[in-house]
Amino acid sequence: MDEFGVVRGQVCPQCGIEDAVPVAVGMPDAELARAADRGLAVIAGCVVVDDRGGLHCRACSHEWGSVDDPTADELILAALLAVGHDDVVQAIGPGWRQVGDDVVGLTWFVSGEPAQVAVGVGAGALVIGPAREDLAVVEDEGRTFSRDDLLCSPEWLAAAADEFARARRRSFRWCPTCRRPHPPEEFAGYRGVCVDCVRRHHGLGR
Ligand SMILES: [Zn+2]
Ligand SMILES: [Zn+2]
Incomplete structure (x- = not known):
């Protein structure tokens, strides 16, 4: 499971959009710094601010809750x-x-x-x-x-x-194009590439 990136199922209570990333507290290590650069996490720093939430909405910047909260x-x-x-x-x-x-x-x-x-x-x-x-x-x-x-x-x-x-x-099988595991039914028999990659290749988008 990825530690960073959009937290699935967590909908922003302010704007109603599902696009929240975790707020990380403490000294950032290299991995966290890279994730923050790519917008996959927000660094809160070493000083714990009580009213800062554990989730940061990338749409409206509202912060609330915790990544462990039930969705x-x-x-x-x-x-x-x-x-x-x-x-x-x-x-x-x-x-x-x-x-x-x-x-x-x-x-x-x-x-x-x-x-x-x-x-x-x-x-x-x-x-x-x-x-x-x-x-x-x-x-x-x-x-x-x-x-x-x-x-x-x-x-x-x-x-x-x-x-x-x-x-x-x-x-699960490994797709050589997107380099992610997929269940067997997601391979369309097209040179061992997953259906997502086949769609992208043919410009059909998602
Ligand atoms: Zn929001
Ligand atoms: Zn793929």
């Missing part, structure tokens, strides 16, 4: 299960973004970049599976846990999420 999507996930965000993090970790609503009767979230684990949430239960494009397949391949499992035996969910994440990561 709007993560709050939805916790609310659907009627548990706390901390309970969700303890069982299946942070970084969930909503990808589907009412697919096979569940609301879907994924985590990881590229997405590795998918979670489908229904009434009092959730399915954990590999993050595939087709969410109906995820439900077939995944494992179902109850809300009580999440609260009383979070280690069961953690083990399942970890297992699916590892299997998914093993299936």
Whole structure:
């Protein structure tokens, strides 16, 4: 996971745009200085200013919150299960973004970049599976846990999420053009290059 760059899912409460980077406190090292030069972080310096937030909006310069705050999507996930965000993090970790609503009767979230684990949430239960494009397949391949499992035996969910994440990561392939890992379905069979790069190559943009 990248330490710098736009924090996914964190929407600026002032302007409503999702384009916030972390505010780093302390002596900047070379990596942080480079990130700040590229606009991927903001350096707050060594003096801790109390009212400075942990997130800096690049659109309007508003600062608020912390990079560890739950995102709007993560709050939805916790609310659907009627548990706390901390309970969700303890069982299946942070970084969930909503990808589907009412697919096979569940609301879907994924985590990881590229997405590795998918979670489908229904009434009092959730399915954990590999993050595939087709969410109906995820439900077939995944494992179902109850809300009580999440609260009383979070280690069961953690083990399942970890297992699916590892299997998914093993299936990723390296794109030689953008030099990033992608899931196998994102290779269009075009000289081993990912679909994003093929689109860019043909000038179709994104
Ligand atoms: Zn803003
Ligand atoms: Zn690529």
